[in-house]
Amino acid sequence: MAYIGETIPKLGFGLMRLPMIGEEVDIEQTKQMVDLFLERGFTYFDTAYGYLNGKSEEAAKEALVDRYPRERFQLATKLPAWAGAKNAEEAQNMFWTSLERTGAGYFDFYLLHNLGDKRTQVFDDYGIWDFLAEQKHKGRIKHLGFSFHDKAAVLDEVLKKHPDMEFVQLQINYADWESPSIESRKCYEVARKHNKPIIIMEPVKGGSLATLPEAAASVFTKANPKVSLSSWAIRYAASLEGLITVLSGMSTIGQMEDNLSSMESFQPLSSKEREIVAAVQGVLQDIPSIPCTDCRYCVEGCPQNIVIPQIFRAMNTYLVYKNLDGAKGSYMWETRDGGKASECIECGSCEAACPQHISIIAELKKAGTLLEV
Incomplete structure (x- = not known):
């Protein structure tokens, strides 16, 4: 039909x-x-x-x-x-x-x-x-x-x-x-x-x-x-x-x-x-990137309501594809209502909750430096 x-x-x-x-x-x-x-x-x-x-x-x-x-x-x-x-x-x-x-x-x-x-x-x-x-x-x-x-x-x-x-x-x-x-x-x-x-x-x-x-x-x-x-x-x-x-x-x-x-x-x-x-999918997966699975455990206790998974998604656009304009565009969209990387107060609640053991605080600092305009 x-x-x-x-x-x-x-x-x-x-x-x-x-x-x-x-x-x-x-x-x-x-x-x-x-x-x-x-x-x-x-x-x-x-x-x-x-x-x-x-x-x-x-x-x-x-x-x-x-x-x-x-x-x-x-x-x-x-x-x-x-x-x-x-x-x-x-x-x-x-x-x-x-x-x-x-x-x-x-x-x-x-x-x-x-x-x-x-x-x-x-x-x-x-x-x-x-x-x-x-x-x-x-x-x-x-x-x-x-x-x-x-x-x-x-x-x-x-x-x-x-x-x-x-x-x-x-x-x-x-x-x-x-x-x-x-x-x-x-x-x-x-x-x-x-x-x-x-x-x-x-x-x-x-x-x-x-x-x-x-x-x-x-x-x-x-x-x-x-x-x-x-x-x-x-x-x-x-x-x-x-x-x-x-x-x-x-x-x-x-x-x-x-x-x-x-x-x-x-x-x-x-x-x-x-x-x-x-x-090609295999090659892209092997390129070093932030191993975020978007489980969102990190955001549940964040006092600053930082949109951590979305920020990491934008960062990976740069890390994997070197598409800086695309990464900045994604970052601006995801943080349009707040939750920017630079707002992190380094309380550590996100890192304690992350099952992937990502150094979230350090990665947020990199994102803030690279993507915030």
Whole structure:
């Protein structure tokens, strides 16, 4: 039996990292990228209320909606009720703002943005589930779902509570497949258990899998020197079953050409190619990093409420992939409400509770020095 989005090509254009000129979107280059994407047979575009402070949705209107018949493409956007909305009316207005900015008339896929942790409760408090169900009933939304950043057990509870959600968007890539903090595989399996089709985000792990350490990169280049590291990551994600599409945030024509070349005649990974990816996973696991399993025992008694596992996750982005910008971005997001590494008072309660015997105080000092801006 067919599922929602089964016929959509398995590469989606993520409009989060558009080409910029200073603080403004390079709209002419964006138009070229949109044209190329559509010419090569791809149709799914993904934006969000908050991307580029709203400029992403505006660019979607100018580069896509105003220039092509509405039935030519699918447009997705997202509502982040937790991002500054003080009440239900302000949260609901995010939907109307997105509709106005994009000029789309309706959204093919609409998402409650970034469920997980304390953020999910905001959607409950403001009645956003029912509000969006009403917009779907009125034809302003074709398919309603949510994006998610949390553990698989939490995803299971959300889907049990909201079985009417038609799809989920998950962070899945080969580096995070068995990650104890991201739980890509486990989240994928939960979505499949609930028969929800999946949109994949971060298949290249925020760019980290495009510039691998030499020991890992050489495994791929030895196997096939003609294809990019990114193409391995995107094909790995796209080879999973039950997908609507795999999103890639592209900033240049070159990035788009590379993605299109590997996806326009897409073939799932062969058994031999899966062995190659497994070898790279092994290399990455062997690179020294902070051995945090995200058990969270350390945070239970922390008087400063420092978000230790999240800080270590950001640090490992640097330690394993040398992606300092990505590590800083992750750190800024995780500590946006406090709990920074520099706030540690060295009481030692975290180290006494850590089953991995991590020198948490010393690692937090390193993180504060490296990642705090």
